[in-house]
Amino acid sequence: MLRRVRLLRQVRLNSNVPGRPNESGDLEKIPKHSNVSSSGSIPPIKTSISNMLAKKKVEYNPEDNKEGVTYEFHAPQSPLEVRSEQIRKSHQASKWRKMLPSLAVGGALIWGFYAYNYFTADKKEAIPDLLLPDRFLPYLVSFKYQVDQDHYLIELTRKNRGSILAPHQQLFDGKRIWSVEIKQPEINIVRNYTPLPLYVAGIDPDTQEPHLRLVTKPEEEGKFVLLVKRYDSGEFSRWLTSRKLLDEVELRGPVVEYKVPYHPLDKFPARPQLQPLLSKIQPDPEYPENIPKPETWAFYAAGTGVLPLLQMLYSPNPPKGFINAYVSLRKESNLPSQLKTLNYFAEKCGRAKFTYLISDNGDRLEAKHVSRPQLPNFSGLMDVKISEEVYRQKLLAQKRQEVKNQIQGARIEERPLQEEDVIPKLDIRLQPQNAFQQFSFFRKQPPQVYPSFAFICGPEGFISYVSGRPNLNNLEQKDTGDLSGLLKDKGWTLSNIKRLI
Numbered sequence: 001m002l003r004r005v006r007l008l009r010q011v012r013l014n015s016n017v018p019g020r021p022n023e024s025g026d027l028e029k030i031p032k033h034s035n036v037s038s039s040g041s042i043p044p045i046k047t048s049i050s051n052m053l054a055k056k057k058v059e060y061n062p063e064d065n066k067e068g069v070t071y072e073f074h075a076p077q078s079p080l081e082v083r084s085e086q087i088r089k090s091h092q093a094s095k096w097r098k099m100l101p102s103l104a105v106g107g108a109l110i111w112g113f114y115a116y117n118y119f120t121a122d123k124k125e126a127i128p129d130l131l132l133p134d135r136f137l138p139y140l141v142s143f144k145y146q147v148d149q150d151h152y153l154i155e156l157t158r159k160n161r162g163s164i165l166a167p168h169q170q171l172f173d174g175k176r177i178w179s180v181e182i183k184q185p186e187i188n189i190v191r192n193y194t195p196l197p198l199y200v201a202g203i204d205p206d207t208q209e210p211h212l213r214l215v216t217k218p219e220e221e222g223k224f225v226l227l228v229k230r231y232d233s234g235e236f237s238r239w240l241t242s243r244k245l246l247d248e249v250e251l252r253g254p255v256v257e258y259k260v261p262y263h264p265l266d267k268f269p270a271r272p273q274l275q276p277l278l279s280k281i282q283p284d285p286e287y288p289e290n291i292p293k294p295e296t297w298a299f300y301a302a303g304t305g306v307l308p309l310l311q312m313l314y315s316p317n318p319p320k321g322f323i324n325a326y327v328s329l330r331k332e333s334n335l336p337s338q339l340k341t342l343n344y345f346a347e348k349c350g351r352a353k354f355t356y357l358i359s360d361n362g363d364r365l366e367a368k369h370v371s372r373p374q375l376p377n378f379s380g381l382m383d384v385k386i387s388e389e390v391y392r393q394k395l396l397a398q399k400r401q402e403v404k405n406q407i408q409g410a411r412i413e414e415r416p417l418q419e420e421d422v423i424p425k426l427d428i429r430l431q432p433q434n435a436f437q438q439f440s441f442f443r444k445q446p447p448q449v450y451p452s453f454a455f456i457c458g459p460e461g462f463i464s465y466v467s468g469r470p471n472l473n474n475l476e477q478k479d480t481g482d483l484s485g486l487l488k489d490k491g492w493t494l495s496n497i498k499r500l501i
């Protein structure tokens, strides 16, 4: 129908039939200056122009498509949709570019935080070492206990120990005697103190006395205990003993005072460390008989001078030999009872013998306490050879005795039954469960040998009385002071003593 009307109009336009201008709305839009002839007839309009004129000049909007016209292809988008699509695409494309400012701000903040920490943090706290010989490191007073009138137990803990602890660091080793230097920052002086491999595991609620435990595991390192004597006229000891809980002190070390010389037994398993319970101390390993025996030492100490000996005895890898210790104290109370208990354990395992000489009771170290020296069991390779030869001779003698017994066997069988024949023999597989059993039932007696080396440690007056005045006034810091006193009288020489000052 619509097509027919259009065709008709087209026919009329193409023929020169004058049409009525008001009949069609389109024709009304012909401009006034159009070429209208004076006769009033309208000149014919080209088809293309009339088509253009006939076209509705309204923008197409799919929303207006109420008739539900469908398209073979997607319907064209509305301008609004086109714009929002453009915006969406531009958003997608610049996602990372959009995040860039936030990332830059975040990065700058993190950098700022680390830079601030780096420049403001105490560099010493970042050092992962427990001790350094050439640099003071911070420690905290983690416990303080007054033992008697002028003695204090002070536990020191490496600052930030939890975060810096390196498990491979082992400060304590019975093969050396060492001390730490503590700094008094106000007057800039240092003093040496002898750390003990102990830490405070708890506190008695009634007496406030600490329960001391031995440092036996790597994770317990970074803590140790000092026993400090306070001198009324001593600037440093007064300062140190007046430190409060969590006060910071600066330490340097370890300062090695003495290193135990090599012994062939060093190649064999270490002697087990002491334990807080006697029954827990492991028995000594069995050392081969053809190796020179470990050394026996004498230790003459006064006051806190006993601490180097205790450090060695309580450490892992304690000396394998036997130590005869003479400890001069002003009062019984000068040495905390828990240290005496550990010393008792060492005695019960056959590692040491302690003789306490209390001056308030009238005791004093005398010539009768000092034995004469003997040659060391090991002083060089020749000793190993001699020891092997001695062992060979011993085995030979045992064999000879066995053969002799076999020859005389008949006569032995005839003898009446003895008591030891009736008592059943111990199962040879029966091994001691701890060092105490090993020493009490298998060895019984400490070695009845003279010491081959002597240590002297204490105040100057004491050292002079026992062994003469030390002299370290030389480049090598070698003690060249003449030997005198009790040791000289018993035949000791400078080569087999060590004065710890």
Ligand SMILES: Cc1cc2nc3c(=O)[nH]c(=O)nc-3n(C[C@H](O)[C@H](O)[C@H](O)COP(=O)(O)OP(=O)(O)OC[C@H]3O[C@@H](n4cnc5c(N)ncnc54)[C@H](O)[C@@H]3O)c2cc1C
Binding pocket: 179, 191, 192, 193, 194, 195, 226, 227, 228, 229, 230, 231, 233, 234, 235, 236, 237, 238, 257, 303, 304, 307, 458, 459, 460, 501
């Ligand atoms: C290697 C080493 C390890 C040491 N370990 C310890 C330790 O573990 N515990 C400890 O308390 N001390 C220890 N000392 C001693 C310590 O270093 C100080 O010398 C002591 O604390 C006194 O220092 P001060 O500044 O308080 O006294 P100072 O001002 O040096 O002396 C004050 C007065 O005390 C007297 N005096 C100083 N030292 C002694 C002494 N040892 N015996 C007797 N009288 C003395 C002096 O003659 C003086 O009259 C050790 C010393 C050395 C060298």
